[in-house]
Every structure is written in C-alpha cells, then in structure tokens.
Amino acid sequence: MTHTYRTHNCGALRKTDVGNEVRLSGWVHRVRDHGGLLFIDLRDHYGLTQCVIEPDAEAFALAETVRAEWVIRIDGRVDKRSDETINPQMHTGDIEVRISALEVLSQAAELPLPVFGEPDYPEDTRLKYRFLDLRRETLHANIVRRSEIISAMRKHMVEQGFTEYQTPILTASSPEGARDFLVPSRMHPGRFYALPQAPQQFKQLIMMAGFDRYFQIAPCFRDEDARADRSPGEFYQLDIEMSFVTQDDVFNAVEPVLRDLFTEFGGGKPVTQEFPRITYAEAMRKYGNDKPDLRNPIEMQDVSRHFAGSGFKIFAGMLEKDKKNRVWAIPAKTGGSRAFCDRMNSWAQGEGQPGLGYIFFRNGGEGAGPVAKNIGAERTSAIREQLELEDGDAVFFVAGDPKKFAEFAGAARTRAGEELGLVDHERFDFCWIVDFPMYEWDEDNKKIDFSHNPFSMPQGGMEALESMDPLDIKGWQYDIVCNGVELSSGAIRNHKPEIMLKAFEIAGYGPEVVEEKFGGMLRAMQYGAPPHGGIAPGVDRIVMLLAGEPNIREVTMFPMNQQAEDLLMGAPSNVSAAQLRELHIRLNLPNKT
C-alpha cells in the first residue's frame, strides 16, 4: 500500500530508482510550460525533483493550472534523463519523474514574496511573510545549520563532562545592566517578574548548590535597542559555569569547543588552533579596540618620540602640554598614494576629527605629505624604520590622550585594512582578551562603577580592593573575540561575601543594597561557596559567523524588526481591558500629537 503523500522525498531519487513508480509531495518550485511539454520542479525540505508531463497524459489539464508554491502530490515513474538533459547541479539531476497522476493538496495565492530565485525583497515584507521567506534556500539552510551547530555544541559539552540544566524564565528584576522585560504578577498586585538577562545568578547558585560543569543553551532577554548583530529582546547563549577552576581551566574547556565547532562548520576556512591571549591594555594599544579583528594585520605603535620637539607643531605642542598625550602610528602597507591618504583624511573629517596626518612613501623612499615636510627627512626615516615600511606604504598619525582617541584610531585601522584589501576574509581568527579593568570612571554620574560584571573576582582579591586605586584593579574577566566580533564574555566569579560587599562598596553600593538586590546570592556565599567561573558564548553570533551572514536576522527563524515588533505574529499587541484589570494595571500612555 502506497503512503498517502509520498514514497520518497524530493531530494531522494537517483539513477538506481529508474523504472520505479513513486509518489512525491511538495511545493511547486517552478513551472516551465512548453505547451507540448510541461516541467514542474517539485520542492520539499530535502530537495528538488524535476517532474515532467506530456499532453496525452490524463493529468495534463490539471498540471497546466498549477502555480508557484501550490502544494501538490504526484505519482509517476522515475525516468533516466537522456545525456544532454542531465542537470549536474541537482542532486536528483540524473532522473526525472514522469507524472501519471496529480492531486492539488493546497493552492497558493499570488505571492507577496517569491521563493524561486530568492530575489532581494524589503525586510518588512520578508518578516511579515516569514513562512515564505523561510522556504527560500539560503535562509532555510541557515536555520538548519543553526540547529546542527547547536546540536554539536551540546555534543561537545556533554563529551567534556558538562550537564545541561534549565533555569527559570520568570525571575526577579536585577538592578544592574540592561533594561529588563517585566511581567506583571496577577497574584501580587504591583509586583513584577523579569525575564532573565542571562542566567548569571542561577548558574552561580547551581555551583554553590554542589553541581559542577553546568551548561545550557540559554534564552536571554534584554530590552535594549537592536543592532545588525543584536536582536531586539531575545538571544541565546551557550551558558557555561564550572567549580574549582582557574581562568586557565575555563579556557581549556571552552577553547576546543569553539575551535572544533568552527572547524566543523566553517566551510574549510582556517581556524586559530591556539587562541592568543591579549590583555585589554595591549588590545587597546595595538588595535584601538577590545574586540580586535586579527585578520587585519595592522598593528599600531607609539611614535611619540619622533614627534617630541619636532617641526610638526600641533603634535609637538600636544606632547609638551600633557605627558598623558601620545602620538600613535597606524602603518598602512601598500597605502602609499596621495589619493588613498586623502581619502582617509576626508573620511576622518567625516567622523568629526580635525583630520588624519599621514606620510606616504613613493619610489625612492622619500616620505611625502605635509607631516613629512614638517618633521624633516631624519625623523621621517626613523618612523619608517620603526614601522618597517617600504616604498609604496603609508602611515597615519593620531595624537592626544590615548583614552580619548583610541576608539577613533581603531576605526582608522579597520578602515585602512579593509580599503587596502589587507584583511583576509577567508579565516576565523580567534583570541582571548584578558585582564579587563574591574572598574571604570562613569563620566555621567561622576563615580566609579563596575566596568564589566559585578560578580567577578578582582585580581589580587580583598587585598587589591583595599590597597589599590580602583581604576587600576583588574578582574578575572575575559572575552573571546573572533574576526572582530565579541563572541563571549566570562569571568572567574567572586565566591566570598566579604569581597562582594567590598567590591560593591567601591562602586558606591552599601551592604543594604547588596542585601536587597542580591540577597539570595549573598546568602548562598555564606554557606560554603566553591571557587567557580564560567563564560557564555553567544549562539546567534557564532551561527552568524559560521553562516557568513552580516545580520542576525538571517540566522533567526522568527526575528523581530529593529523596532522590536514581530510583523508576523503582531507582537507586541494590545490586550483586553479584562486582562489588564486582572493584572491590576492601568495604562498611562504618552501623548502623541
């Protein structure tokens, strides 16, 4: 007895099936009507099969009526294609199915979004008709790949002795960090749950509860504005926590997982075998960025000494005025043309900078450009020597307080590398960024605040907190960066209540605040907390990198738009007065003019 819908899927048939009677069901991908001969490419999740029918066939009249994306079932015989008509680009290209019977299972209205050929369509149309968008080959494959990657993550984690535990979705609002999504409590009028920004406290409590080596593909919710690489609202982390570990133990557990994942799913692109460890300070100095793209070979250098007391009065004056001020050089191999340097300069001005000083080296090795003229041949060649530049290269200069210009210098480095084609896009370059500062100066509130995670262990422990300038204290905090994308953040946690209280005190939070906001965790620390630490690689960003997509919505099945709306489901939506009443909520909407 033949199955109601299919004996094979649309990607299954091969030469070896020739002669067999088969039944296929799927979507009409494409119709090619030659009048006397009609081709239907039938598509399902598994593939595409060419089906053919001629006018003398009983089902021909019906076959002529089918349109793109109708769902049909066909019966037919598998025929070998003649040599000239074999299509080597299709898995099923050696055969075709000669239709003997056809049933329309479901019709499709005229498409607001064509599936075949996947032409570019506006994103709001794609989101509103996501079910059609998801039929398209690229997105469909991305989503399948995402699933495979997550499967592999689980497999690697379990193999390394980790166990997956679930943590609550409805939890308490936490005072630090991002804006929470709130869920009103029906049973407790005026009180709210919050969706977790990450299972941070839970995973630490799991360690304190005596479990070890936890992981979870954890949903995280933050009510912050979207970016290309950041969904509004929700995203997933491969959340990891381990007990009795040092930073090295965490690195040794996580590094192979990512390396193997990228090797397996990275399409053959080379993957960093041993992730270099770069301190935060070094990353800022060399790359002007705490998530450097190491595929870009440019490394910045301090060249202040060549400008001190030089004829280039602007820089010389800055160096004189404040000894914090420095001059950094951005060497640009192959950038030695006036056209390129001018382009960089006007880009810098477009960024709101006064400009970008440069020297470029033409044939004969003489440095050209206004800076070279001002500092003279000797200093110019000293700079050239320090940076190991050759004829045809250029160098750009940024001066002032590095704290203020580092970010711009980093952007200039990125731009020069991209414009000159120095960045090798066919690689996955990983690194660890370590030794993040524990605190930073909050200019808005004129106070010291946590720069990263308030639960991190400060390097040097209690002694450091008591004796050092807070801004000099480093935390056991680390990031994993790949190709300029921050993939993970983690830390060795603080497991001692007295250090926690002191750390918060430095950031201006008294013990009563800690008790109120983190009472559960503080209590857990007082009853035997193991030293522990962990990390949380961003699943969406990993998939994005592996799929080679610049946008997180291309690896998300049902994403929201930038305004945090789900155009398919219509979220967020209005709710009934009765629902609000039950939740003891009265709306107080902003006036819209």
Place this chain on the structure above:
RNA sequence: GGGGGUGUAGCUCAGCUGGUUAGAGCGCUGGCCUGUCACGCCAGAGGCCGCGGGUUCGAGUCCCGUCACUCCCGCCA
C-alpha cells in the same frame, strides 16, 4: 533619545537645470511553443511618485514637517 541612508508598478531601479500622456527589467494575467532547468516568443493589466503642507503658471523633481524601513551612536552589568 540622537545622527546618516532609503522611500517612484508586487519587486529591483531609471526619471537631467521643475515643463506634455511617469519608464525599463523581473514578477503577474492571457496566447503560442515537445527537452527545459533563470526556458523562449507575443500581448496585456498594473502608479495617491510614502503621507501632509508650502514655493511656483506648473512639483516625482525645490523647501518644511511627518511616517516607515534600515545602518550607526547612546544603551547592551
């Protein structure tokens, strides 16, 4: 919250210094076509030029405002 970009047919886009009836390709509909696989050929339908106001004899085009989408900044412990 702020800044940039975009907005003309279902889609991608053209439309000059303001000047008759706003175009092309794809898609759609109909017709023809027996070997296509981005099938081909012919014909046709399809437009509040995002919306509102202003300047002008005259606005797709210039000005102001507004809305939508997107990218970025802020934000994201």
